[in-house]
Amino acid sequence: MAFFWHGAVLFSLVVAASVHAEMKLDCRPGFVSLVWTERRSQVDTSLFRLGSCTPTSTTAWAATFNVEFIDCGFRSMVTGNQFVYSSELTYSDSKGQTLIQPVVCMFDRPNDWFPITYDPVFETYGQSDLVFHMALMNDDFSGPAESTRFTLGSFIPIMARVEQNTHQPLLLLMEECVAATTPQLHPDSHLYNIITNKGCLTDSKRSRSRFEPRTMTSEILLSLQAFKFALGEEVFIHCKLVAWDPEGIDTTKKACSFVKGQGWKLLDNPAYSNLCDCCETSCKSRWTRSTHPGHHGISQKVVLGPLTITEV
Structure with missing residues (x-):
């Protein structure tokens, strides 16, 4: 090439x-x-x-x-x-x-690299033979999106996945996500916060954005309500994905969304939603059992886009 x-x-x-x-x-x-x-x-x-x-x-x-x-x-x-x-x-x-x-x-790019209905998608390769993906999906997450244009207030279905190969089962989490108008972040980039504070879906406090129920630990599904940011311009979603021991969820390794009238809820086990309490303050790091001795998870930055948000 x-x-x-x-x-x-x-x-x-x-x-x-x-x-x-x-x-x-x-x-x-x-x-x-x-x-x-x-x-x-x-x-x-x-x-x-x-x-x-x-x-x-x-x-x-x-x-x-x-x-x-x-x-x-x-x-x-x-x-x-x-x-x-x-x-x-x-x-x-x-x-x-x-x-x-x-x-x-x-x-x-080879012409047959990816179906034209699923263009573009960004991939980032992680450590230890793990492969991380993020993709725009159709409304029920059953296949790739047919368009990258979304009207204000509609849902942007996003799927993230880690290919585990020979690894033990891992839990995929979105630790941080922001929207920007550029495929690379710069100190003066105009940003819209989506997920902050070690897995808190901050956008769910001001919208109907939510994590969808999991079907497998290696995937996480996000229904992101299209927000008023850079309308009509190209938008890129920058996320830090983390593959983690499913038994090691704590305040810094979690997926939390805000439910109106109920407060913060933990995606993977609502009985332990108290782990999300720090979403209102600061979620501090602490030691927990990891996927490999001496390591505290495997993470990778991934970029998805461009997509466009319009008023109509």
């Missing part, structure tokens, strides 16, 4: 790199090679990071990465006719020197 740089991104990289460094990038399907060559002797090249990955090799002047997208936590999305993989090359040392450079690979 051919790849090419988006013009605006290329320009920013050339300008930034021309002052004190040079970057060479080779994008291949599923794989990327990146060489960052420094001209400043005080830079410790071992401190460079590509996403979550450390350099494959370093010299006094260069950091080299030969890695797979899935290993470094690249964000992946499908939009229009392209696959887009994005991350950042970062550097930070004890002297306060920092660097953040976007790294983007774009590939032509």
Whole structure:
């Protein structure tokens, strides 16, 4: 598959790199090679990071990465006719020197990659062979959405799923979700909060949004009432998904929605809805049994969109 740089991104990289460094990038399907060559002797090249990955090799002047997208936590999305993989090359040392450079690979999408009635959908790959998905669904969640346009007040059916492969059964949760007008979040992004505070469906306090009953622990269904945000513009839903031990639900690993006249209710066991009480304050982290020794869950950021909300 051919790849090419988006013009605006290329320009920013050339300008930034021309002052004190040079970057060479080779994008291949599923794989990327990146060489960052420094001209400043005080830079410790071992401190460079590509996403979550450390350099494959370093010299006094260069950091080299030969890695797979899935290993470094690249964000992946499908939009229009392209696959887009994005991350950042970062550097930070004890002297306060920092660097953040976007790294983007774009590939032509095969024509048969996904049904045209289900376009676009974004996928993000997680850790330990887990694959996370988010998708727009039809009204009864029985299949993919036929349109990405929703009128104000109607429901936006969203399904998230984790493919578990050989893992023990996991419980999928939406820890945080926001709406934005861009596929990547920036410090000045205009946001609409949907899920906050470690699994609290904040939007349910001001709307009819709700989690739907589960049919399997590896899926979570959200009926999101279309909200008055960026009407007529492209909207992207940014979520942090968490795969967790089903026996380890606590105040920081939960799915809570607000029911008018009843208060906050826990999706998976309403008898323990007291775990949702912190939705009105702050849900603090605490230790609990996890899916793997030494780990407190497996999480991944996923982006869904674009979709459009209209008044009529």
